[in-house]
Amino acid sequence: MQQPFAAFASCQPGLEPLLAGELAALGLPGEAQPGGVAFAADVPALLRGCRWLGTASHVLLRLAEFPCRALGELERKAGLLPWPRWLRGDVPAAVHATARSSRVYHSGAIEQRVARAIGAAFAAPMPELAPAAETAARVHVRFHRDRCTISLDATCTPLHRRGYRLDAASAPLREDLAHALLLAGRFSGHDALLDPFCGSGTIAIEAAGLALGLPPGRLRPPPLAHLALFDAGAWAAETARPGPRSTPAPVVASDRDAGAIEAARDNAGRAGVAAAIEFHVAAFTAHPWLQDPGTAPARGLLATNPPFGVRLGRGGDLAPLYQTLGHRAAKLPAGWRWAVLAHDVRLARRTGLPLRAAFTTRHGGLSVTALAGAPPPG
Ligand SMILES: C[S@@+](CC[C@H](N)C(=O)[O-])C[C@H]1O[C@@H](n2cnc3c(N)ncnc32)[C@H](O)[C@@H]1O
Missing domain, CATH: 3.30.2130.30 (VC0802-like)
Incomplete structure (x- = not known):
């Protein structure tokens, strides 16, 4: 051996x-x-x-x-x-x-x-x-x-290039960061997922992959195939593992930009998870679960990266957007958690949600922080 x-x-x-x-x-x-x-x-x-x-x-x-x-x-x-x-x-x-x-x-x-x-x-x-x-x-x-x-x-192209994202909306999130945000938010794959600022759909697509039990590298060529190390028998055994689970909880993504939703749908199709995601064109305030929290499932994760206010243009003062998001998210049923990726931690704090920094990293030349949390018990 x-x-x-x-x-x-x-x-x-x-x-x-x-x-x-x-x-x-x-x-x-x-x-x-x-x-x-x-x-x-x-x-x-x-x-x-x-x-x-x-x-x-x-x-x-x-x-x-x-x-x-x-x-x-x-x-x-x-x-x-x-x-x-x-x-x-x-x-x-x-x-x-x-x-x-x-x-x-x-x-x-x-x-x-x-x-x-x-x-x-x-x-x-x-x-x-x-x-x-x-x-x-x-x-x-x-x-x-x-x-x-x-x-x-051992990897030919970087692993975060999953291969599903050809259409990028204005400020796409790297696939590995979307995945990390879900892990930081302790996404179980069994509870609902909502991204009300979904852009090109990366967070929802990664979530649907997790919920369905699909390998993130499923669209990539077999790993190591460009090396003499490749073991075709081991690869056949690896890919013969059980197929996708059915997704028991909804993965829902919305954005006010119709073009972004179109790109997100195309990306989800390429990722093989289109049937597992519900897409809506809507301002976040108009999303049914955020408008009427009584319609939301009992358990879920709101995972999102709202506008940073840098790459999407100046966009004026984003504090009211973050405040309203926090106000609505706080009203979701008690079994919900939140995970927000923000460039400006002070803006994320304007949500008023009890969020803790889970990780800080770089994205597109900016420092970004993932904050996650849940309603206090009781
Ligand atoms: C930082 S981008 C999200 C990028 C996304 N995570 C991705 O992977 O492509 C923020 C998104 O929020 C959307 N947006 C901005 N204001 C909004 C609002 N009031 N309601 C809904 N979507 C909004 C923009 O259209 C943009 O697609």
Whole structure:
């Protein structure tokens, strides 16, 4: 049996505890570190992780670590590694290097030497890498204090690019952040979900996927398929797991912009969850559950990212919008929770809801904070 790899699932800063929870739920306990979670995994576990993780960006496998003080030494040591066990001779390899506090410091030269060592390991020359090619084996070389670590990216494109979002409304939320917001709001998949500022529908689509028990990576090509590591038998076993659950609770999304709702419907269709989401064109104040809370189900999560007031234009003073949202959301039945992603925490506080910061991260060049909470007991 092959030794498990020392793996590192990277994520947006701030999401590490949520990612660690996702890994643990997959039977892959790990250690949260800045920027991700370190864990051990064999190839079947990597296939499972790449398919099911909703908050990860990449999964890196540590291939080798050794002391190194010169480029010649690097090329010799890299040349001793069993590259054909990891890489395919017909898929180009892109080498990316960083160096800090080391005698070997020229990243371009490091990349060239490691690429040459990889090429020498294959009888035929490796294919040329087309500029901006998405399908390539990505090898990362990191020098720190004269130690060289070589890792392989198990993910071709970042995992947050699920593949369903071709139509983006004005300010789409990254899929991993939508997923993280739902986890921060403790979305169970059994209770209702409402996003009254749904834009391109990302939060509702991620919620419907969770409610249906669908893997976030379901539209992506099989993980590791661009590497020699790929195990077709393990992948067949992974995809033969039970199919989607039926969704017992409604996932409802609305936005006042008809164009956004059209894009959201198209995205949901591509994601295979259109039948599980009810879309409405409506101002949030006109949403039936927020207008007449008696019509809302007894339990649910209101998860949303209202206008930030930055990327959507100046938009005047958003405080009244947040105040009204909080006022209406507070009237939902007692079994509801709230999760709000905001750029300006002070605005989120204007909701008056008892929200606590769950994570802070970056999105589209802005700092954003997810706040979550529930009505006080009693
Ligand atoms: C930050 S965007 C939401 C982005 C969304 N999470 C996504 O993934 O695409 C905020 C959305 O709120 C909508 N919006 C702004 N004011 C609204 C209002 N009063 N009622 C309903 N929707 C509103 C905008 O049309 C916009 O789509």
